[in-house]
Amino acid sequence: PSPRAIVEVGGEKPYAITIGPGLLDDGALLGAGLRGRHALLVSDGNVAPLYADRVTQALRAARPDVRIDGYFLPPGEASKTLAHFAEAIDALAATGATRDACVVALGGGVVGDLAGFVAACWMRGIDCVQIPTTLLAMVDSSVGGKTAVDLPQGKNLVGAFHPPRAVIADTEALLTLPPRELRAGLAEVVKYGAIRDAAFLDWLEDRADALLAGDDAALADAIARSCRHKAEIVERDPFERGERALLNFGHTFGHAIEAEQGFGGLNHGEAVAVGMVLAARLSARQGLAGEAEAERLAALLARFGLPVALPGGLDPAALLERMRLDKKAAADGLRFVLWDGIGAARVVAGVADEAVLAVLEK
Ligand code: NAD
Ligand code: ZN
Known part of the structure; x- marks a missing residue:
């Protein structure tokens, strides 16, 4: 077998x-x-x-x-x-x-x-x-x-x-699977490294070419490692009362982009790729992590053929309004999954509008 x-x-x-x-x-x-x-x-x-x-x-x-x-x-x-x-x-x-x-x-x-x-x-x-x-x-x-x-x-x-x-x-x-769908899935794979496993991110950098080429062993490894992360998280927090929220890294921005484009522009994985880069840049702006880590994440996503910048024609103010409507936003100001660096994500509440706009306008 x-x-x-x-x-x-x-x-x-x-x-x-x-x-x-x-x-x-x-x-x-x-x-x-x-x-x-x-x-x-x-x-x-x-x-x-x-x-x-x-x-x-x-x-x-x-x-x-x-x-x-x-x-x-x-x-x-x-x-x-x-x-x-x-x-x-x-x-x-x-x-x-x-x-x-x-x-x-x-x-x-x-x-x-x-x-x-x-x-x-x-x-x-x-x-x-x-x-x-x-x-x-x-x-x-x-x-x-x-x-x-x-x-x-x-x-x-x-x-x-x-x-x-x-x-x-x-x-x-x-x-x-159409290549664009494979790349969209890779965005979610990168997410696990970004939020809780710096060594996995190193591994993805090493194996990027094999993964893109559809190498079966590399894909199976990436899937198993990703599933282990998801399993650990949902075991401890099946109903998303806490830790499971970390899986939304990049998703507050990503959902806003998808919705603002009327779900006819970037697909989910692509929007999440842009969203993760924006979350990492917002983390740097808030003094939580360095700029270099955000750029390392962007470089890996770009290697996977994923977009890493906001598509043209999107209005930052409109995106901000969308994020306010997102069911994951809380009453106490905007809530984001940010990181203290690669592999160390956490939920940060009360992020000021100006900080978010600055990252969207960059
Ligand atoms: P999808 O199911 O639409 O599949 C993408 C496209 O690929 C479709 O056209 C499909 O027909 C085609 N396809 C699927 N497998 C194929 C294959 N092996 N060969 C050729 N074509 C194939 O989209 P998706 O990206 O798999 O899933 C997106 C959905 O998942 C969204 O609705 C999202 O809300 C949901 N989602 C749910 C959870 C959860 O926890 N339940 C998490 C993330 C996303
Ligand atoms: Zn997702």
Whole structure:
């Protein structure tokens, strides 16, 4: 068998993340999480043609007793809606699914978030096996149990905490991922180094070329190290009452950029890359860390082909207003995840508007 890494996530309902090549054909692994005789495979219009048959066949071979139905979304964030959620629930209902049914999420974060929410709601909660196929989903959205759909008023406004039963990340699926999506995932990988692991950031600098070239071993290592960080954080703070907020490094700026561009400009990872550089520069301006560390972070992100400066045409005052509206902003002035240097992030409240504007205008 091919080499694989396993990361355990502890907590009230522990589960394992398995990472490696060829896992989509491993029926025993894929089927181990199925307790009952029904499974609903949720995927999207890009991923299903590539991988749904393989996964279904592997599952059928290992678990001939399980009835497998499919529900496929049109690709993209625009599908993460209550309407598609309701369709998926109808698909479950039509199969006569009971409480031991399982939702299998095959796709990126859009599929994972929606399918996870379906699993959270059907009969007040059934199992969900996450099979992430984007780098972002492998290192972030499939782990930690946050599930949601969007409303016209904002992203992720309706959702639940519902940890998966298992996460299975086949690194070979990344071979078909558009390069821009791979780079977006690398932004979140860099984030783990930036907030809590300076040695990981060194490693990413060393392995940057291999990662960009899609080197399987390098990607598997990066995913496993990232998942270990996410696992440690969500184990200690499953409901985001404290430490989990550090995962929002770069995200207050990033969300504002995405929203201000009407979600048609930079993608999430790209906006977070710019946001992390701005957070590091704001940290330097507040006297917490040096400028050189901000520039080192920017250099690594740029090597990964990610943007590191605000796109043209964005108004700093409008971005500031967006950040005030962000649900992560607090009443006591703007709250940011800043750092004391590489690997040492912390939440800082009461950041003055002038400091934020100065960084946005630089
Ligand atoms: P996505 O699911 O839209 O996937 C990106 C694109 O890649 C889509 O077009 C998809 O069809 C395609 N794709 C996926 N896998 C592929 C593959 N292997 N080969 C070819 N094409 C493939 O986007 P994403 O970046 O994976 O996830 C973004 C979503 O994740 C957002 O909705 C965000 O809110 C959510 N998210 C959730 C959490 C969480 O904790 N739950 C964390 C971060 C992000
Ligand atoms: Zn993110």
